[in-house]
Amino acid sequence: MSTDYQQAREALGARLRELRFSSPGCRLTGQQLAQRLRWPPSKVSKLELGKQTATPEDLQAWAEATGQPGAYPELAARLAGFESHIRSWRRALANGFAPLHEGLTQELERTSELWMWEESVVPGLLQTPEYARHVIRRYAELLGSASDIEDGVRARVQRQKWLYCPGRTLHVLMWEAVLRSMICPPSVLAAQLDRLAGVVGLDTVELGVIPFTASMKIVPANGFWVLDDRLVVAEDWHAELWLDDADNVTLYKKVWRTLRESAVYGSDAHAVISSARRALNLR
Known part of the structure; x- marks a missing residue:
């Protein structure tokens, strides 16, 4: 924290x-x-x-x-x-991206099960280094702070070791918009989509995609993580919120389960990812 x-x-x-x-x-x-x-x-x-x-x-x-x-x-x-106020992005980034990543990494180290929802960006645990570089740079430009972008990229990639530790499971949901958001060059997004396609079927990862055509029971609002039913980390433009009271954890888990009802998995998820990949029209 x-x-x-x-x-x-x-x-x-x-x-x-x-x-x-x-x-x-x-x-x-x-x-x-x-x-x-x-x-x-x-x-x-x-x-x-x-x-x-x-x-x-x-x-x-x-x-x-x-x-x-x-x-x-x-x-x-x-x-x-x-x-x-305390967790505002501007204040947190005063010391750079690397310390910001370290706080969440420490929480992940004691987490065995993680539920994630993302509506516009690939989750950090599944990002390629080049995709991560563009995402972090966008935030740095917006907030006018943090010059250690490469340190942030390395910290984010290093954190991905969590996926390969025995006894850990990632349940991730993402909206189809994640697959099509051009926050990076097409070639970078293509490599990122290839990475996601490779994750489908990994025994430690349950990857669900909500297609644009799916019926939604709830507004697909900002992304969040739920760590072991004990902590929620939710992001907004001005701040990152850390919520550890039982009522909020229960609420976010309910939101996640509601979103899951609209998701597709396995070969169906792979088809949505492949469709986005083909739409890039790369030769």
């Missing part, structure tokens, strides 16, 4: 601990507070240590249980601050 984001969670946890210690009448132990809140003691500990992201409801309950309801607006402001 990004350093800034984790530091913000830890700072919020330290503030929650202060409220527990300064509870009017007596200093509360973690066990006593958990009993008041009817929470498992482990939740109190995780929130104070910055190992779990609090919800607004958690913060309000905490403020009231410690006898300091007036502290809630401050707690809510802290949460809103690091949820909406």
Whole structure:
């Protein structure tokens, strides 16, 4: 997880601990507070240590249980601050692309099952180096930052070792637009499509494609990853969101399963990829 984001969670946890210690009448132990809140003691500990992201409801309950309801607006402001700003692309890229990749790579190293959805770009775990170079360059040009494009490419390709480790499985869904988006020269896209065609049938990868002609039950919005049912990483133009609360993880898994209902697999997926490849009209 990004350093800034984790530091913000830890700072919020330290503030929650202060409220527990300064509870009017007596200093509360973690066990006593958990009993008041009817929470498992482990939740109190995780929130104070910055190992779990609090919800607004958690913060309000905490403020009231410690006898300091007036502290809630401050707690809510802290949460809103690091949820909406700390992981902004501009701030994250201040130190270049390589550190940005390292944070996600660390999370992947402890992940055994990964669900991905992409609506416009080939997922990083399946990108060729040349395709990755064009994608990273586009973001660098947009955000006006990060000169270490080649370091970013190397880090992204290095991360792909995850696919070949025993006991790991990638479930990836992509819209047909991914196969036809000309964010790189036709020759680069052709090589990338060949790479995807080769992935179909790999025993560690379940690759589904949603054709343009498929009936959709949900809007094919921004891409996201779900790591082991414990963490969601979702991307927008301004930021990368890391969501680890159970409600959001459940929501994104529901979105993924709904999208999957429109996907084709195996030979049908291969046919959609081949159609996009032929449309490039390369000799």
